[in-house]
Amino acid sequence: MMLEAFVDALHLAFSPEVILYVAIGVFMGVTLGAIPGLSGDMAIAILLPIVFFLEPAAALGLLTGIYKGGMFGGSISAISFGVPGTPGSAATAIDGYQAKLKGYPNKALNTALYSSVIGDTTSDFVLIFLALPLAIVALTFGPVEFFALYAFSLLLISALTKGKVAKGVAMAALGILLAMIGRDPIGGSLRLTFGIPELAGGLALIPVLVGIFAVSELIIQLAKAWMERARRIVDDTKQQAQSLLGDYDASKDKLSFAEFRATMRATWIGTTMGTLIGALPGAGSSLAAFISYGLAQRFSRKPDEFGKGSLEGVAAAEAGNSATSGSTLIPLFAFGIPGSATAALFGAAFILMGMTPGPSLINDHTEVIYALFLILIYANIINLGLSHFLLPLYSKIAMIKSRILLPIVCVLAILGTFAAGNSVIDVWVLLFAGLLGVVLRIYNFPLAPLILGFIVAPGAERALRQSLLIGRGEWTHLLSSPIALGLYAVAAIMIFTFTIVMRERK
Amino acid sequence: MFHITSKLKGSTAVIATATMVLAPVFASASPLGSDPIRLVIPFGPGGGSDITARVLSATAPEFCGPRIDVVSMSGAAGLEAVNFVRSAPANGHTLLVSDYGPVVTSGFVDEVDWSHDDWQPVMNFTEWLPTVYTRPDHDIQTIEDWVAAAESDPGSITFGHANPLGLVHLPLILFEMETGLENIHVPTSGGGETRSLIMGGHIDLGMTLPASIASEVASGELTALGVFSEERSAVLPDTPTFREAGYDVVLPAWLMVIATSDVPAETVEFLQDCFMEALASPTAVAMSDRVNAGIEPMNSEDSTALYQATVTSIEGILRNIGEID
Numbered sequence: 068m069m070l071e072a073f074v075d076a077l078h079l080a081f082s083p084e085v086i087l088y089v090a091i092g093v094f095m096g097v098t099l100g101a102i103p104g105l106s107g108d109m110a111i112a113i114l115l116p117i118v119f120f121l122e123p124a125a126a127l128g129l130l131t132g133i134y135k136g137g138m139f140g141g142s143i144s145a146i147s148f149g150v151p152g153t154p155g156s157a158a159t160a161i162d163g164y165q166a167k168l169k170g171y172p173n174k175a176l177n178t179a180l181y182s183s184v185i186g187d188t189t190s191d192f193v194l195i196f197l198a199l200p201l202a203i204v205a206l207t208f209g210p211v212e213f214f215a216l217y218a219f220s221l222l223l224i225s226a227l228t229k230g231k232v233a234k235g236v237a238m239a240a241l242g243i244l245l246a247m248i249g250r251d252p253i254g255g256s257l258r259l260t261f262g263i264p265e266l267a268g269g270l271a272l273i274p275v276l277v278g279i280f281a282v283s284e285l286i287i288q289l290a291k292a293w294m295e296r297a298r299r300i301v302d303d304t305k306q307q308a309q310s311l312l313g314d315y316d317a318s319k320d321k322l323s324f325a326e327f328r329a330t331m332r333a334t335w336i337g338t339t340m341g342t343l344i345g346a347l348p349g350a351g352s353s354l355a356a357f358i359s360y361g362l363a364q365r366f367s368r369k370p371d372e373f374g375k376g377s378l379e380g381v382a383a384a385e386a387g388n389s390a391t392s393g394s395t396l397i398p399l400f401a402f403g404i405p406g407s408a409t410a411a412l413f414g415a416a417f418i419l420m421g422m423t424p425g426p427s428l429i430n431d432h433t434e435v436i437y438a439l440f441l442i443l444i445y446a447n448i449i450n451l452g453l454s455h456f457l458l459p460l461y462s463k464i465a466m467i468k469s470r471i472l473l474p475i476v477c478v479l480a481i482l483g484t485f486a487a488g489n490s491v492i493d494v495w496v497l498l499f500a501g502l503l504g505v506v507l508r509i510y511n512f513p514l515a516p517l518i519l520g521f522i523v524a525p526g527a528e529r530a531l532r533q534s535l536l537i538g539r540g541e542w543t544h545l546l547s548s549p550i551a552l553g554l555y556a557v558a559a560i561m562i563f564t565f566t567i568v569m570r571e572r573k
Numbered sequence: 574m575f576h577i578t579s580k581l582k583g584s585t586a587v588i589a590t591a592t593m594v595l596a597p598v599f600a601s602a603s604p605l606g607s608d609p610i611r612l613v614i615p616f617g618p619g620g621g622s623d624i625t626a627r628v629l630s631a632t633a634p635e636f637c638g639p640r641i642d643v644v645s646m647s648g649a650a651g652l653e654a655v656n657f658v659r660s661a662p663a664n665g666h667t668l669l670v671s672d673y674g675p676v677v678t679s680g681f682v683d684e685v686d687w688s689h690d691d692w693q694p695v696m697n698f699t700e701w702l703p704t705v706y707t708r709p710d711h712d713i714q715t716i717e718d719w720v721a722a723a724e725s726d727p728g729s730i731t732f733g734h735a736n737p738l739g740l741v742h743l744p745l746i747l748f749e750m751e752t753g754l755e756n757i758h759v760p761t762s763g764g765g766e767t768r769s770l771i772m773g774g775h776i777d778l779g780m781t782l783p784a785s786i787a788s789e790v791a792s793g794e795l796t797a798l799g800v801f802s803e804e805r806s807a808v809l810p811d812t813p814t815f816r817e818a819g820y821d822v823v824l825p826a827w828l829m830v831i832a833t834s835d836v837p838a839e840t841v842e843f844l845q846d847c848f849m850e851a852l853a854s855p856t857a858v859a860m861s862d863r864v865n866a867g868i869e870p871m872n873s874e875d876s877t878a879l880y881q882a883t884v885t886s887i888e889g890i891l892r893n894i895g896e897i898d
Contacts, residue, residue, distance in 0.1 A: 209775030253760050255682075255737045264684070267652060427769070490646065490653060529762060536759050537731050537776065 076437030079124040080445070088125045089442055092132020093450045097457070099133070100140020100156075107137015111412045123420050124438045128446070130416055131439070134409055135187060135446050138352070138389050139454060142179040146172055146381070155352030155388040158360045162373065162380030169376045176458050177322040182334040182382040184451045186390030190342045191443040194393040194400070210533035211544065215551035217527035219558040221520060235516045238507070242520020243527075245270055252525060253532045265492045270500075274493040275521055278500025279507075279514055286505050322378075330382035333363040337383040341390025345397075352391040359387025393443060400428055400436075411522055604665070604840045609640040611667045612830070613658050615651030615675040625698050625828055625866045626670045632860070633851035637844065639666075651675035652683060659687055659833060665840035668695065669831040674739045676831060677880075677887050681897050682738065689884045693834045694876035695844050698852075699867050700825040701782045702802040703744045704809065708771055709796050713778065716799045716818040723754040731776040732756040733767040738896070740826035741780040744801040747890055748815065748822045771795075782826075783808045784867065801825070807867070827883070829876055845873040 079085065096107045110133045121129065141156030146163035159179060166175035208216070221239050248259045249269025260266040337359035344355040363383030364373045373380045392409075399410045422432050429436050485494050507514060531545075538544025546552060612626045623645060630641040646654035655675050661667035669676070669692075680689050705719075713719050713730075723730055734742045737760050749755065759776055761767045767779040768786075778798070787808040789795040797812040801824050805814055815822045830848065832841055851857055852870045861868040871879070891897045 207773060209770060209773055252762075253737070264656075265653065267683075268647065492653070526762075529760075533759050533761070533770075536757055539728075539757070 072433040073437055075434040076441060079434060079438035080128075080441035082124070084122075085124050085128045085438075085442065086445075086449075088121070089128040089132040089446050090449050090453065092129040092134075093136040093446060093453050094132075096133040096136020096138070097140035097143070097450070097454055098136075100137035101143040107133045107135075107140070108409050108412060110137065111409065111416075123422075123432075123435045124442070126416065126420070127413075127435070127439045128442045130413065131442050131446050132449070134413075135389075135392060135450050136454075138187065138392050139180060139183040139385075139450060141388075142183065142381075142385050143176065143458075146175045146179060155356055155391075156385070158356035158384035159381055159388065161360065161384070162375070162377045163384075165374065165376035166378065166381065167376075171376075173458070174322045174326065174378060175376075175381050177455075178327070178330055178378045178381045179385040180451065180454050180458070181327065182330065182337060182386040183389040184447050185334050186338040186341050186386035186388070187392050187450075188444065188447045189338045190345060190390040190393030191440070191447070192393070193342050193346075194396055194443070195440045197397065207550065209548075210530040210537060211548045212550045212554075214527060214530035214534055214545060215548070215554040217523045217530060219554045221516075221523055221527070222558050222562060231511075231513060234512050238512050238514070239516040239520035242517040242522075243524040245275065245517075246521045246524035247528070252529045253536075269525075270496050270521075271490070271493050274497035275500045275518075278497040279504040279518060282497060282501025283504025283508055286501055287508060326378060330378050332366065333359075333379040333383035334386045336363045336366060337386025337388075338390045341387040342394045344387075345391025345394035352388045352395075355391045356384045356388040360384045603638045604837065604843050605638055606664065606666065607639055608666050609642050610637065610665070611642050611644050611661075612670045613644045613646055613654045613667065614670050615654035616645065616647050622670055622672065622828055625861075625868065628857055628860045628866055628868060629670075629698075629830075629848060629851065632854055632857040633848055636851045636854075637847035643670075652679060652685070655679065655685075658831075659691070661833075663833055663835040663837075665832060665836050665844055668844070670698075670828065671831060672701070672740055672826045672828050673883050673887065674736065677884050678738055678743075678891070680884075681888060681891050691834050692831050692880075693836070693841060693873070694880045695830040695832050695841055695873055696848050697871035697876040697879060698828045698830070699869055700802070700827050701740065702800045702806045702825050703741050703780050704783050704786065704800045704806065704812065705745075705778055705780055705798040706771070706786055706790070706795050707778050707798065708774070709793055711777065711796070713798070714796055716813065716815060716820070719778065719798060720752065720754065723756060728755040728757060730756045730778060731759050733759045733761050733770050733776045733779040735761055735763045735767060738891075740824075741782070743887065743890055744822065744824040745780060746894055747824055748801070748820065750890070750893055751820055751822050768795075783812075824886070827876070827879055829880065831880075841873060 095110060099110045100107055111130050114129070114133070120126075138155065142159040142163060145156040145160035146167050163175045163179065166172065244259075246269070248266055249257070250267055251258055257267055337356075340359040340362060341352070341355040344358065345352070360373075360380060360383050363379055364370050367373065367377075367379050369377065369379070395410045396413060399414050417428065422428060422435070481494055481497065485491070504514065507517070534545055535542070538547070546555075612630060614622045614626055616622050623643060626643045630643050634641050644654075646657060651671070652675065655669060655671070658667050658669040676692060677689065679685060680687070705716075707713055713722055719730070732745060734745060736742060737758075742758070742760075745756070745758065756778075759770070761770065761779075767776075767781065770776045771779050772795075783797075783800070783806040786795050786797060790797045790809060790812070797809050799813055799815045799818060800806050800809065801822055802814055803816065803823055803825075805812060830844070832844070849870045849872065852861075852868055857868070860866075888897070
């Protein structure tokens with residue numbers, strides 16, 4: 068039965084059509100990821116309705132390719148211009164941009180590519196071999212355990228946001244508040260709709276997600292472009308990049324095997340941390356990248372070079388970032404919990420294809436999921452080959468003038484959101500979420516806890532109220548499960564330890 | 574700007590001409606225009622209503638004339654779809670495909686500017702039979718076990734269901750009204766969650782539709798206790814009805830194509846005829862079997878009687894539990 072399913076999955080995953088879609092996805096992902104402000108997530112959000120037109124394996128192949136490509140693509144602009152192309156590559160920019168300024172962008176880019184692929188592949192294997200046992204364990208998760216898990220992830224992400232604990236908690240609370248708009252999940256009464264009937268169904272995830280992350284970025288960049296135009300100031304990053312090309316000696320900028328080997332320790336630190344943190348719902352790739360970067364610095368033989376163009380710094384950050392990609396799907400496969408924005412989009416793709424994310428996913432759709440596993444692995448190889456060949460060309464894409472790029476992207480975002488729900492309200496939500504994102508970015512609020520709060524709140528509220536219904540109104544029922552108690556304990560210990568670590572680092 | 578407009582006009586003209594040339598010969602006898610028919614579903618894509626509507630959209634154009642699109646509008650808990658159909662021109666080109674929840678129940682409990690008489694059924698696809706089920710190692714394995722357990726310790730049995738006041742919840746309320754039994758109602762996010770909670774031992778019983786548990790019941794992974802219908806379900810032949818067990822609780826959920834009542838009678842009749850003809854075609858029957866839709870079309874007159882009976886019975890239930898006064 069298992070073997071039969073595996074053979075079927077081989078046929079699915081390695082059909083020429085699916086391989087082509089994976090390659091197209093990787094190409095798109097790297098391209099979009101390399102453009103600051105555009106990410107693989109955004110492309111997946113826009114392309115989500117494609118699941119209606121393609122076979123499941125082909126659609127998942129395309130989305131997987133975009134995801135993996137985008138994960139690495141972000142580091143191209145991080146290294147080339149010091150502008151992280153994606154939130155996850157923010158840590159990569161620290162040493163990557165310094166390395167480029169010193170005259171070896173190609174070494175940094177190749178280090179990023181190799182560490183990214185190593186981290187990603189390892190993480191995929193963890194997903195494949197731990198998701199099945201986890202799926203069996205998953206049934207022991209009832210409302211009590213789920214509430215503990217949601218509370219754990221919310222506490223973790225909001226309290227760990229780069230030292231901005233108060234802002235992190237505030238953003239998580241705002242996310243929860245936004246998610247409470249609409250019908251109460253138990254009693255069915257309307258909340259926070261202010262008499263607007265269209266809000267009865269609540270805010271949809273896709274417009275909030277695309278609005279907060281992408282539209283806000285577009286608005287800010289548009290505003291920047293206008294201001295620069297008015298002042299007639301030439302972009303200095305552009306100038307720097309051009310002046311560098313003037314005396315750039317490509318023959319001296321090749322990654323040697325010795326240099327590659329020297330980064331391996333950092334790569335494995337990033338891979339381990341990325342895989343573990345990726346499996347935690349909501350922890351996310353930028354957190355993994357920063358923690359990996361910090362740990363790699365502590366364990367490095369040359370800690371002083373960090374921040375000055377260290378290839379180890381690039382490797383740790385990029386491996387940490389990419390190693391979340393496979394394991395972030397573990398909570399989705401095992402519990403139906405979207406552990407990240409990307410996992411939420413994959414979850415939406417599954418639902419649109421009539422597959423319910425969660426413990427039964429692998430049993431109910433064995434062939435398609437096995438095919439997805441195979442695609443996850445070989446997409447890394449395609450990413451390695453394609454990116455290696457195209458690296459020199461891609462750094463130029465980030466130079467496309469924003470006055471050409473932005474209008475196209477704006478139209479795509481609005482069309483994509485409208486197509487997802489056939490709802491004009493969603494487009495308004497998209498625009499308002501974009502404006503909210505602008506305000507939050509200006510005042511330096513972290514966006515991740517907001518999105519996590521928004522994604523987790525409905526499930527957390529349902530689990531809490533189901534627990535109280537089953538426990539006949541006794542709050543102590545929430546502590547009746549060893550798993551729940553364990554989760555609360557781990558959350559407390561982690562927050563305590565990390566708060567101390569964060570203080571020390573200052 | 575003018576340039577763009579003229580270009581657009583040009584392409585519209587080309588499409589219009591092409592449509593006219595390709596238009597089927599019987600279009601002259603049809604009260605419908607050449608615009609596509611939209612079947613609006615008040616749920617997300619991929620569910621039972623969507624899949625059933627797609628069987629119609631794939632087979633009916635040949636019989637009705639224009640193209641048929643399925644449009645999913647799950648916003649505002651389905652009311653966005655209902656309002657969209659309500660405000661569309663009354664020419665039979667915009668139709669609602671829905672169970673009783675967004676039309677009948679919402680008409681009572683939500684603030685809407687229409688009444689139940691503002692709708693007229695075109696046809697009914699099928700009747701879904703709400704089914705109570707549990708895991709096979711649970712103490713409760715039959716309707717009698719359930720009643721006995723609920724009588725010995727009232728309010729101790731947890732019962733999971735999706736959509737509060739929807740088609741997998743109202744039968745439970747009706748059953749409790751008939752028997753005076755009490756259970757703890759645990760709303761879930763959907764059939765998948767209800768099932769995980771039952772299989773994981775977190776709740777006792779749950780309600781679903783036969784097609785979604787038929788294979789598990791056959792393989793012994795789940796036990797179906799009883800069906801709230803007049804007759805047994807075709808896919809659960811060994812599961813008794815509640816009526817067989819002595820409880821006269823019958824609340825099947827229909828899935829109808831519904832038009833607003835200001836659509837001309839001849840248009841409704843035309844749509845009814847061509848839809849039913851399409852669904853009787855071999856292609857439609859094969860498709861229905863493949864997606865397990867269980868389509869058994871019912872004409873407009875019978876559907877209207879069923880619709881009105883549902884309005885009356887649901888009003889009774891909602892009044893009884895204090896949702897309306």
